[in-house]
Amino acid sequence: MVERQLDEFFTEEGYVGIPSNLPEFTIYFRMENSYVNVFHVVNYRKNLYISGDQYLHIKEKIRNLFLEKGISQIHIFSLIICNDGNKARRLCADDAMCWIINPYEKRLMIFEDQVSDFYGMKDKLEYFLAHLHLEEEDGQSERRRSTSGTKAGKYKMPVMTTVLVAVNILVFILCAFTGDLLYNIGAIGITEFLEKHEYYRIFTSLFLHWDIDHLISNMIVLYYLGEVAEKHFGLVRYGILYIAAGICGNISSMIYEFYSETVIFSAGASGAIFGVIGALLLLVIIHKGHLDQISIGRFMFMLAYSMYSGFVGSNINNAAHIGGFFSGLVIAAIYRFCNWLKSEKSLRNI
Numbered sequence: 001m002v003e004r005q006l007d008e009f010f011t012e013e014g015y016v017g018i019p020s021n022l023p024e025f026t027i028y029f030r031m032e033n034s035y036v037n038v039f040h041v042v043n044y045r046k047n048l049y050i051s052g053d054q055y056l057h058i059k060e061k062i063r064n065l066f067l068e069k070g071i072s073q074i075h076i077f078s079l080i081i082c083n084d085g086n087k088a089r090r091l092c093a094d095d096a097m098c099w100i101i102n103p104y105e106k107r108l109m110i111f112e113d114q115v116s117d118f119y120g121m122k123d124k125l126e127y128f129l130a131h132l133h134l135e136e137e138d139g140q141s142e143r144r145r146s147t148s149g150t151k152a153g154k155y156k157m158p159v160m161t162t163v164l165v166a167v168n169i170l171v172f173i174l175c176a177f178t179g180d181l182l183y184n185i186g187a188i189g190i191t192e193f194l195e196k197h198e199y200y201r202i203f204t205s206l207f208l209h210w211d212i213d214h215l216i217s218n219m220i221v222l223y224y225l226g227e228v229a230e231k232h233f234g235l236v237r238y239g240i241l242y243i244a245a246g247i248c249g250n251i252s253s254m255i256y257e258f259y260s261e262t263v264i265f266s267a268g269a270s271g272a273i274f275g276v277i278g279a280l281l282l283l284v285i286i287h288k289g290h291l292d293q294i295s296i297g298r299f300m301f302m303l304a305y306s307m308y309s310g311f312v313g314s315n316i317n318n319a320a321h322i323g324g325f326f327s328g329l330v331i332a333a334i335y336r337f338c339n340w341l342k343s344e345k346s347l348r349n350i
Contacts, residue, residue, distance in 0.1 A: 002081060002103045002132065003043060009128050010039065013121075024048050027062060035073030036066055037119060044082040044091060055091050077118045079125075085109055099125075106132050120336070123234040160235045161226035164242060165219050168269060171207045172215050183208060187267040190254040206246040208267035218269045222276070229276050232283055233335060241331050245275020245324045252323025266317050271324030278328030286336070 015028035026041040078098040082088035092098035100109035186204035209215040230238040249271020257264045
């Protein structure tokens with residue numbers, strides 16, 4: 001059932017469910033620093049019909065429930081699960097804090113007069129719907145799936161992560177046919193960057209790897225962690241995070257090269273990947289130690305092992321790792337703050 005998977009989704013996001021005497025209505029809440037976020041989920045399918053006034057009355061009762069507990073800042077958002085968009089739209093026509101979920105089209109419907117996001121949950125819900133496993137509830141639903149050509153449980157490939165992995169592999173194959181050419185014109189060092197003014201190297205070096213082991217180890221970590229990061233940040237923000245963290249890693253490498261008076265000719269995606277690790281660490285902390293299949297224990301072990309391997313290994317650019325890691329933390333914090341500002345602005349306009 002969609003409701004069961006939605007329950008698991010909210011649990012992973014740190015929300016707590018409140019039991020209801022009416023199976024068509026479910027409430028999830030999460031306490032923040034000075035306010036509470038509440039999702040009011042309405043299963044508006046089959047033969048359920050309620051008026052707009054009844055719908056708003058239910059939301060007011062939810063608000064009073066938290067007011068009685070001494071909580072004054074209450075943000076209530078409704079999710080209407082319905083296969084008929086027009087029917088659901090009529091129900092919440094006067095409510096800007098409402099979105100519609102069409103499970104069989106795996107689509108989140110947001111109209112112009114409704115808020116565009118709610119504390120960063122839009123991208124997460126869309127990802128959830130894309131990975132939704134539909135179960136046959138009756139013959140009609142099966143026919144709908146057959147007609148639409150949508151297969152239950154179809155896996156959605158993480159687009160940006162797949163592109164990044166593919167580009168890295170393609171560049172390595174080109175290096176195999178061109179010898180040292182791409183390394184000579186693409187890897188980065190402070191001499192090439194500052195004295196020769198070859199600034200493009202700060203970007204091109206992110207896609208070069210010295211050997212097959214270097215490539216494979218980076219791509220395995222990138223695909224595993226990148227899929228999770230892309231889910232939570234969205235395709236564009238994840239891509240910006242990856243490139244920005246890689247560039248910051250290269251800047252850290254050059255700073256270390258300057259002050260240590262050593263010569264470093266650097267290449268590899270490690271700085272960018274450590275940026276993804278830093279960003280995910282912030283998410284794991286925010287989600288109270290658990291993010292999808294990543295627990296805080298497993299994550300810290302992986303981080304400690306990666307750092308240890310960097311310090312004991314030879315020809316490892318730890319300066320890039322450290323710079324990428326902390327820049328990923330900062331970028332993720334900025335994303336989080338931007339989501340908060342956008343949500344607060346939407347709430348004030350209601």
